Amino acid sequence: MRLNQGITAEERESLKLFADWVLKIENGKVSPPVEDLSSYEEDDIVILNDFCDTALENNVVNMINWTYPNFTENFKCPKYLSERAILTPTNHTISHLNSAIVDTILGEVHTYYSVDKAEDFGGTASDLDFAFPPEYLHSFNIPGLPPHELKLKVGVVVMLMRNLNQTLGLCN
Structure with missing residues (x-):
């Protein structure tokens, strides 16, 4: 730390x-x-x-504002972001915080969805779709991978936790 x-x-x-x-x-x-x-x-x-800080109400907005003062003016500054962090015990908690932080940034939200498909299944194609429906696959939240639905805005920092393609610069 x-x-x-x-x-x-x-x-x-x-x-x-x-x-x-x-x-x-x-x-x-x-x-x-x-x-x-x-x-x-x-x-x-x-x-x-x-x-x-017992003078402030204990809520997510106050925690974000305390950790990231003047965030909307500084969110594109690498030095500003590298000096601050909110640590959480679960992906679910950080997902909630990330959504709250992204909501403070002006701009249009772009939503990206994963393509979930099971492979190497011993049955027929119709059996595969029945055994692993997309709704079931979308429910997984695997550590190190983004969720099924990822909402971003222009200028939002994205950190890759896994090297996806180093030749294209997709690496942590």
Whole structure:
């Protein structure tokens, strides 16, 4: 995990505390407070107030605006984007965030669909269509591959997670 180095000694100390706390979470060393374990589940953790902005309502829009201030003016700037990230545990969560972020950009939405077709099936062509209908194949969300329906706008950054064709420049 890369963190900003901080300019002042106070910023560097704050970043070090945050990095240490993240490592404790990763190593399973952060536990719920001892006072009231009955309201916590096994994987719950308490986020320290130092790492929260309690003045803001806890919602997706505020998180996006905090992480990407002045996004609509800067979304085409590689340096601006490379200094910011929202980490999520699942593809479903990041899909929701990506949709919310793309919606803030002015312009026409272009929708791209995958072509889902099963191959190497031992039966006939009609059996194949019956066994693997397109709706079933569209429901898969495979890590490293885009979803069946991908909505983009001109200027939106797309990161390839897999090298598709290096000779055409389609590589991460």
